[in-house]
Amino acid sequence: MRFPLLSAAFVTATLFPQLLAAQAAPPSGRWYATLEPVTGLEVSFGLKVEEKGGKLSGALLNGASESRFTSVTWDGESLVLALDHYDGKLVARRREDGLAGTFTRAIPSGTVEAPFRATRVAPAAPKPPRSSLALTGDWGVEMGEGEKASRLLGTFRQEGGRATGTLLGSTGDYGPMHGTWDGKTLVLTVFDGVFIYRLDATAGEGGSLSGTFRARSGVPAPWKARRLDAAGAATWLPGGGSIVRARDPQARVSFSFPVAPGKAVSLDDPELKDRPVVISISGSWCPNCHDEAPVLEELYRRYRGKGLAVVSLSYEYTEDPERSFRQIARFRERHGVTYPILFAGTTKSASASAPISLLEGWKGYPTTLFLDRSHRIVKAHSGFDGPSTGARFAAQKKELEEAVKGLLAR
Structure with a gap:
């Protein structure tokens, strides 16, 4: 009668730790997820968690589009997928059928929270179209x-x-x-x-x-x-270059905003005075601004030797300078931005701020201004068509570069 007891003890001693180890292993691989911000509204996306050299990384997936998480951590119980550049994160725990957790993100009115779940089981392949109506x-x-x-x-x-x-x-x-x-x-x-x-x-x-x-x-x-x-x-749709314009084309843009606590940048500074300047009216919270930043950085690197200056005016959610500078720094780091990004104020007060107050037809973020050497607005562009727009993304990049060439030729 002692043999079964020894067998049970042996199984407990050998297999139970293995089971715990399996549960504690990081949930690497591909996950198929659904976010439900309100009952009945399901939004699908994907997660990719990778382990290399004992370190975790990952990406948020929307179809073929990948957006890297700023960090991925796993403590044996909770998976944290950080979206620091948006002041948000996904936190999940393992369940028998996959992962379950919450997405949180700071916004002006407080915090957004939405539950999500994820499984390793891929959704069924979509059925081929039943009609000849083409979507493309x-x-x-x-x-x-x-x-x-x-x-x-x-x-x-x-x-x-x-x-x-x-x-x-x-x-x-x-x-x-x-x-x-x-x-x-x-x-x-x-x-x-x-x-x-x-x-x-x-x-x-x-x-x-x-x-x-x-x-x-x-x-x-x-x-x-x-x-x-x-x-x-x-x-x-009206073209981005025809939506917004200077109220007075002869008015000179002037501002002074901090690039860091206690350090202001002005258009009268030697680095900017008498130079053509591209200004991006932006925000670290704005996905379209994130799409625009690498394009502006590429133009800056290509043409700064010919006199071009680029400045971003970032309007943030709160008046808390510590948080605002932190989010701006995360934005800069994510895109390798080398041109100055200034904390220009809050989104709530943006419309009364220069240079937005000098504009007619301003719609929102991003808005890109092209200033001549006297810092008059010679061109303004509303919005940014990002990579998801296909050929329009390429056309927009070309349009912005032509505008830069035009500034340098003036």
Whole structure:
């Protein structure tokens, strides 16, 4: 009768530690996740956790788009995926069926919290389209109803039953949306650490689309779209260079903001005086500004030897300078920015701040200003079309470079 007892003890002594070790091992690999900021609103995304040399790293996935976490930690119980550049994080614990946890992020009114779950089981492959209606192309989108309706441009692509794309407005695009298209029903979502969007639609008569758009609050907004040819797509939205302009083209821009506590930068400083300057009205919390920063850095490195200066004016969520400078530093580090980024104030008071107060038609972030050597605004551009917009991203980079060349030639 002692043999079974010894066997049980042996099993307990040998296998139980192995089980604990397996549970304590970091949850490396690919995860398929769903965020639910409000009941009934599910937004899909992916997680990738990698271990190399005992160190963890990872990325937030939206279709083929990858955004690296600033850090990944695992203490045997909790997985922390940091999005420090957005002052946010995903924290999860293991469950029998995968991971479960919460996304949190600081915003002006407090903190956003949303539960999420993740599994290693990939969703079923989308079924191929059941109709001949192709999704790929540009679509004229009307969001909302009546006087509150606004125009957006939808640019979508399909590969079999998979769909990707984004929406474009006056301040930029809605990020790397991804989902499914079966020829009749469209579902696109994105969660990039800030944007939390879901777009649903069904095909209607004449090849149109209609459905609902929901953001983090979950309040549905009706939308409809029709396909556009190349000419229609080119004129559906006003160009970024025609939305905002200087109220007085002869007025000179002047400001003085801190680049660090106790250290201000002015356009009258020797490094900026009598030089053409590109100014980005930006914010560390703004995904489109994150898309723009590497492009501006590339232009700065390429043309600073010819006299170009670049300055970013960052409008942050709070008046707390410690937090604001911390977030600006994280923004700078993430993109390897070498041009100065100044703390220009809060988003709440931005419209009364120079140089925004000198603008007519200002819509938001980013807005890029091109100043001549006398620091007059000769060109202004609203928004930024990022990598999710495909060919428009390449065209935007070319447009900005041509504007820089024009400044240097004046």
